[in-house]
Amino acid sequence: MRLVAEFTTEPFDVEGQPPAHATEAFEAAQQAGLESDFGPLGTSVRGEQEVLLPALTGVLEAAFANGASQVTLQVRRDGVVRTPREGSGLNGLLAEVAAELGGPLSGLSRGDKQRAVLLLEAKGAFEYRKSAEIVAEALGVTRFTVYNYLNRARD
Numbered sequence: 001m002r003l004v005a006e007f008t009t010e011p012f013d014v015e016g017q018p019p020a021h022a023t024e025a026f027e028a029a030q031q032a033g034l035e036s037d038f039g040p041l042g043t044s045v046r047g048e049q050e051v052l053l054p055a056l057t058g059v060l061e062a063a064f065a066n067g068a069s070q071v072t073l074q075v076r077r078d079g080v081v082r083t084p085r086e087g088s089g090l091n092g093l094l095a096e097v098a099a100e101l102g103g104p105l106s107g108l109s110r111g112d113k114q115r116a117v118l119l120l121e122a123k124g125a126f127e128y129r130k131s132a133e134i135v136a137e138a139l140g141v142t143r144f145t146v147y148n149y150l151n152r153a154r155d
Contacts, residue, residue, distance in 0.1 A: 001049045002078035005056060008042040009068040010151070012144060021068035028062035029055060046078055090128045093120060094138050106140035113139050117149040126150070 009021045018038075026038045032055030034045040045052065045059075056073070063071050097119045098105050101112055108116060116139065125131055136143045 002046060003049050003052045003075055004044060004046050004078045005052060005059075005073060005075045006042055006044045007056075007059065007063075007071055007073045008147065009063045010070040010072075012148070020066040021063045024066040025059045025063040025068070025071070028058040032058060090125055090131055090134055093123050093125045094135070096123070105138045108139070113141065114149045114152075117146055121150060 007025065009019070009025055011019070022038075022043070026036060026043050029036045029043065029045045032047075032051065034047040034052060034055055036046075037044045045055075047055070052075075056075075060071055060073075094105065097116050100119065101108060101116055105113070105116055117135065120126065120135060125135065128134075132143045132146050136146045139146070
């Protein structure tokens with residue numbers, strides 16, 4: 001069975017070059033023979049289960065050996081999009097939260113945007129594929145900002 005893993009290493013460093021904990025984790029995935037896509041806020045890797053799962057140990061070791069304080073990891077079957085609830089999907093959740101907060105999400109204050117992200121998380125919005133990018137676009141912020149809002153709430 002083919003699997004997809006997505007991981008984000010922290011702390012985030014948006015200035016200059018990507019931090020060693022991110023680049024070395026990516027390098028470990030590539031050395032394991034996984035199809036890898038490096039992004040500024042996270043990396044996705046694909047491969048057969050018997051290759052990918054053991055390779056994740058090396059990815060995690062590389063991240064922590066090079067200064068990561070935390071690694072967030074999600075693994076799913078390749079090609080499977082998880083839908084957390086019946087209904088109108090992510091766009092419906094965005095409209096629902098906009099109505100709760102009294103206007104278009106992009107026009108909200110910073111504090112209300114943070115609140116919107118927390119409401120969306122509580123409603124299961126981040127279980128949808130590519131949700132962080134879609135939420136970021138709706139809010140008029142970067143994906144990094146969405147992840148920061150989520151991480152602050154969890155701390």
